[in-house]
Amino acid sequence: MRRIDGRGNQKGQTLTVRTPTKSRKAVIIGGSMAGLFAGNFLLRHGWQVDIYERTHDSLASRGLGIASHGELQELILAAGATVPDPLGVNVIGRSAVDKLGETIASYDYPQQLAGWNGVYRSLLAAFPAERYHRGWELAGIEQNGTTAIARFSDGQAVEADLIVGADGFRSAVRAAIAPGIQPRYAGYVAWRGAVDENELSDVFRAETMDLFSFCFPKAGEFIGYPVPGDDGSAGLGRRRYNFLWYYPISPGMALTDILTDADGIVHEYSISPQLIRPEHIERLRADAQELLPKKFLEPFLQAERFLMQPIYDVESERIAFENVALIGDAAFVARPHVGVGVLKAGQDAYALARCLEPDIPVAEALANYDAARLVEGRASVVAGRRLGAFIEQGLEGPWADPNLKLGVEDIIRVSGRPVQQHDPATASLA
Ligand SMILES: Cc1cc2nc3c(=O)[nH]c(=O)nc-3n(C[C@H](O)[C@H](O)[C@H](O)COP(=O)(O)OP(=O)(O)OC[C@H]3O[C@@H](n4cnc5c(N)ncnc54)[C@H](O)[C@@H]3O)c2cc1C
Missing domain, CATH: 3.50.50.60 (FAD/NAD(P)-binding domain)
Structure with missing residues (x-):
C-alpha cells in the first residue's frame, strides 16, 4: 500500500488530474x-x-x-x-439571537454560500x-x-x-x-424553505440578510442564510433567503406519522413536500409563531412550501x-x-x-x-x-448540558465548516 494523504495524493502532490495511459x-x-x-x-x-x-x-x-x-x-x-459565476452569495459573519431577537453571540467569518443547483x-x-x-x-x-x-x-x-x-x-x-x-435516525428532522429576497422587508434585508444566523428555539436549532436565486444570480434583489429548522420528532410513531401521506402510505425515509399532510405544516407554523424570534417569522411565513428531511447518521x-x-x-x-x-x-x-x-x-x-x-x-x-447532540437529547440549547462542552459560541464558530478547520478549542468535536 502506498503512503497517501486524505485527498489520495502522494506526499507533495497538489490538486491535479493525471493523464491516462490505459482505458478501463x-x-x-x-x-x-x-x-x-x-x-x-x-x-x-x-x-x-x-x-x-x-x-x-x-x-x-x-x-x-x-x-x-x-x-x-x-x-x-x-x-x-x-465554476458557476457567481458560485455563491457572500455573508460577512455569523450571529446568534435569543427569542427577543437580541444578539447573544457573533463571529466574524466571511463565507460564500452556494446554490446546490x-x-x-x-x-x-x-x-x-x-x-x-x-x-x-x-x-x-x-x-x-x-x-x-x-x-x-x-x-x-x-x-x-x-x-x-x-x-x-x-x-x-x-x-x-x-x-x-x-x-441511524438522529431524533430530529430538518424543515427547510426559501423565499425571494424581494418578499422580505427592508429591515430584514439591511440587518439579517448578509449574516449566517442562528437561534435556538425550544429543543431545536434554526439557521438562515442567503443563497443565489433560482437562476444562479447573486446580485442584490436576486438572492433568496434559505432557512432550516432542526426540529425534534421522536423515533417510532411520531416519525412514522409525519412520513405518512393523506392516503395512509408510509414513506420509509423521506416524503415529497406535496405529500406532507397539511396538519403537520399547520403545527409547524403554529410552533414558529410561538417559538421563533419575530424577525425569522418573516421569511418563515412567506415560504410557499417546506421540505422535510429526517436527519440520519x-x-x-x-x-x-x-x-x-x-x-x-x-x-x-x-x-x-x-x-x-x-x-x-x-x-x-x-x-x-x-x-x-x-x-x-x-x-x-x-x-x-x-x-x-x-x-x-x-x-x-x-x-x-456532537453539534446536534442537544437537539437529539431534547435539550433547550447546547448550554443545557455542560457535559457537551459546547456553547453557542462554539456552535456558531464550527457549524458549516470542514472538520479540519474546526478551531483547536473545539478540536474534540472531531
Ligand atoms: C437538510 C440538509 C441540509 C444540507 N446542507 C448541506 C450544506 O449546507 N452543504 C453541503 O455540502 N451539504 C449539505 N447537505 C448534504 C448534501 O446534500 C449531500 O451530502 C450531498 O448531496 C451528497 O451527494 P451524493 O451524490 O453523495 O448523494 P445524493 O445527492 O443523495 O445522490 C444520490 C443519487 O443516487 C441516486 N440513486 C439512489 N438509489 C439509486 C439506485 N438504486 N440506482 C441508481 N441511482 C440511485 C439518487 O436518485 C440520487 O440522484 C445537506 C443535507 C441535508 C439533508
Whole structure:
C-alpha cells in the first residue's frame, strides 16, 4: 500500500488530474453530486465511465443552499467543470439571537454560500450526456474477482472493472455489499424553505440578510442564510433567503406519522413536500409563531412550501470492497450541521480517481482509497453528532448540558465548516 494523504495524493502532490495511459471501464451508480464528481474525475483519468441514475428528471431542483468552502472551487475546476459565476452569495459573519431577537453571540467569518443547483448543473454539463443514463435503478451487484456486474431493476446488467456507489444515504450498492451498514435516525428532522429576497422587508434585508444566523428555539436549532436565486444570480434583489429548522420528532410513531401521506402510505425515509399532510405544516407554523424570534417569522411565513428531511447518521466501517467503492453520502452521512456533504462528495471522488493509478490493480487502489478517506469520513460523522447532540437529547440549547462542552459560541464558530478547520478549542468535536 502506498503512503497517501486524505485527498489520495502522494506526499507533495497538489490538486491535479493525471493523464491516462490505459482505458478501463467504470460504472457509477447515482448521478448527483458524488456521481458527477467521480464521473468527471475518472473520465479525465482515462476511464471509460457511465453514470446510471435512478430518476428520469433533472435533479436540479432538489437542493437549496449549501455552505461552500474554498476547496469546492478547486474540485469543480479539477473535475473539468466551470465554476458557476457567481458560485455563491457572500455573508460577512455569523450571529446568534435569543427569542427577543437580541444578539447573544457573533463571529466574524466571511463565507460564500452556494446554490446546490449551480454546482450540480456545472458538473452535469462537463460530463458527456450520452454516458449519463437516466431511469436506471440498481437492484444488485455481483463480484467476479477482477470485474463486477451491476444488475438493474429492468433485468439489464453491465460489467465493469470498477463499480462506484454514489447513490446516497440509502445506497443500494452499500446494501448489496455491506448490508450491515444502516442509516441511524438522529431524533430530529430538518424543515427547510426559501423565499425571494424581494418578499422580505427592508429591515430584514439591511440587518439579517448578509449574516449566517442562528437561534435556538425550544429543543431545536434554526439557521438562515442567503443563497443565489433560482437562476444562479447573486446580485442584490436576486438572492433568496434559505432557512432550516432542526426540529425534534421522536423515533417510532411520531416519525412514522409525519412520513405518512393523506392516503395512509408510509414513506420509509423521506416524503415529497406535496405529500406532507397539511396538519403537520399547520403545527409547524403554529410552533414558529410561538417559538421563533419575530424577525425569522418573516421569511418563515412567506415560504410557499417546506421540505422535510429526517436527519440520519451513516457511519461505514469500510468504503472499499475489492472492485466496488462507496463515495459521498453512500459512504458516510454527517449531519448537515457540519455542512460538508457536497465538499466531501468531491473529495471522495477526487481521492478515488487519484488512487486508481493505471499501474496498480483496482482492488489495491481501492484499499488505498479506503485508507485515505475513512478517517475523515468518520470524523465528519462524529462532529455532526456532537453539534446536534442537544437537539437529539431534547435539550433547550447546547448550554443545557455542560457535559457537551459546547456553547453557542462554539456552535456558531464550527457549524458549516470542514472538520479540519474546526478551531483547536473545539478540536474534540472531531
Ligand atoms: C437538510 C440538509 C441540509 C444540507 N446542507 C448541506 C450544506 O449546507 N452543504 C453541503 O455540502 N451539504 C449539505 N447537505 C448534504 C448534501 O446534500 C449531500 O451530502 C450531498 O448531496 C451528497 O451527494 P451524493 O451524490 O453523495 O448523494 P445524493 O445527492 O443523495 O445522490 C444520490 C443519487 O443516487 C441516486 N440513486 C439512489 N438509489 C439509486 C439506485 N438504486 N440506482 C441508481 N441511482 C440511485 C439518487 O436518485 C440520487 O440522484 C445537506 C443535507 C441535508 C439533508
